[in-house]
Amino acid sequence: MQQNTAYKPSQGLSIEDYAVDEDTISQRTFQTQFNIEPKNQVRLVKLLFMQYQVPNLDQITIFLQDFGLSVAKSTPESRWFNGYGSEPYVYHARKGPRKFGGGAFLVETYADLEKALKVPEAKVLSNGIESLKDAPGGGFIVTLEDPEGFPISLVHGQQQDQSQAQPPTQIILNYEVKKPRVRKFQRFTQGPAAVYRLGHYGLVIGDFQSQFAFYTRNFNIIPTSILYLENDKSENDKGTCGDMVSESRQNVAMFAHIDRGTELVDHHSLFLVTRPPQIHESHVHHCSFEIHDFDTQLIGHHWMLNKNYRPAWGVGRHILGSQIFDYWWDPNDFMVEHYIDGDVVNEDTPVSFHPAASAKDAAWGPDVPQEFLE
Numbered sequence: 001m002q003q004n005t006a007y008k009p010s011q012g013l014s015i016e017d018y019a020v021d022e023d024t025i026s027q028r029t030f031q032t033q034f035n036i037e038p039k040n041q042v043r044l045v046k047l048l049f050m051q052y053q054v055p056n057l058d059q060i061t062i063f064l065q066d067f068g069l070s071v072a073k074s075t076p077e078s079r080w081f082n083g084y085g086s087e088p089y090v091y092h093a094r095k096g097p098r099k100f101g102g103g104a105f106l107v108e109t110y111a112d113l114e115k116a117l118k119v120p121e122a123k124v125l126s127n128g129i130e131s132l133k134d135a136p137g138g139g140f141i142v143t144l145e146d147p148e149g150f151p152i153s154l155v156h157g158q159q160q161d162q163s164q165a166q167p168p169t170q171i172i173l174n175y176e177v178k179k180p181r182v183r184k185f186q187r188f189t190q191g192p193a194a195v196y197r198l199g200h201y202g203l204v205i206g207d208f209q210s211q212f213a214f215y216t217r218n219f220n221i222i223p224t225s226i227l228y229l230e231n232d233k234s235e236n237d238k239g240t241c242g243d244m245v246s247e248s249r250q251n252v253a254m255f256a257h258i259d260r261g262t263e264l265v266d267h268h269s270l271f272l273v274t275r276p277p278q279i280h281e282s283h284v285h286h287c288s289f290e291i292h293d294f295d296t297q298l299i300g301h302h303w304m305l306n307k308n309y310r311p312a313w314g315v316g317r318h319i320l321g322s323q324i325f326d327y328w329w330d331p332n333d334f335m336v337e338h339y340i341d342g343d344v345v346n347e348d349t350p351v352s353f354h355p356a357a358s359a360k361d362a363a364w365g366p367d368v369p370q371e372f373l374e
């Protein structure tokens with residue numbers, strides 16, 4: 001009898017970062033081609049917290065607690081939320097009309113805050129360097145406005161909080177042949193998927209070239225993946241991987257990491273994506289928080305469903321960044337994500353180029369809703 005070979009069993013594997021796509025250049029080549037001077041940059045260390053202005057602090061508190069955050073501090077005008085990581089907070093909600101307040105990055109030195117005040121093309125929104133005297137962990141902050149009006153904050157001197165609870169224990173998984181979990185039974189607690197820390201956020205923008213230049217020139221933000229649209233050209237006339245500006249390709253999105261040299265960092269802390277023609281206003285896309293593991297994620301997913309929150313997309317696994325994702329709409333129509341198992345990269349990871357459609361590709365999961373792409 002002839003065997004049916006049309007179907008192959010599903011399987012997964014981990015591949016080297018340089019083998020992701022043949023369309024790559026080194027990070028140093030990228031910097032040279034784009035005339036980027038690292039010594040002029042404001043040096044970011046990591047993403048610390050998100051800032052939102054919301055009309056109802058109690059309403060967002062209930063949502064964020066079901067999402068897995070805890071109240072770190074509360075005043076009549078502000079509420080700070082933490083995870084179980086060492087950051088004193090990862091989400092700051094201020095009372096007021098609905099407004100995105102931008103991400104806040106830790107910078108290496110106080111001098112980086114002074115440098116930030118002189119970033120070209122940036123409007124300084126803060127009153128110079130301000131003290132974060134009311135916020136948990138204290139510190140100093142500068143808030144800038146990027147060329148498209150998005151705030152970005154730089155923070156230095158914040159005290160980390162080492163008193164937080166330890167991460168949950170890693171469960172042991174049994175595979176077909178290797179079964180290390182011997183006479184141990186899997187048991188779980190129902191509840192929100194506790195957030196560990198903030199991972200990334202992304203912006204839907206109008207002018208990709210100027211936003212791309214602003215973030216990659218002024219900060220140690222370097223693309224991990226760049227997405228392009230192919231212009232209508234003959235096959236012979238197609239651009240090559242190194243063409244940052246090419247007649248045959250138009251770059252429309254990037255997933256970017258914080259350049260910390262050999263240190264391993266998240267595949268992206270920031271992403272920029274050009275808005276589709278039917279969308280006329282630039283806006284934040286989502287911010288994303290790391291949680292413990294896949295069981296936690298699914299328990300958290302069902303916790304949110306049972307509370308009648310609105311799922312945005314998930315659970316699924318991304319291709320670019322590899323994260324297992326789960327997106328939700330908050331009561332103010334801002335999107336937030338739980339993720340686990342994201343890629344980590346460093347200075348040796350090449351910058352890869354991909355067709356724009358790759359952004360919505362998933363290894364598995366539900367079809368991407370149209371709303372997610374807007």
Ligand SMILES: [Fe+2]
Nearest residue numbers: 200286288337
């Ligand atoms: Fe994300």
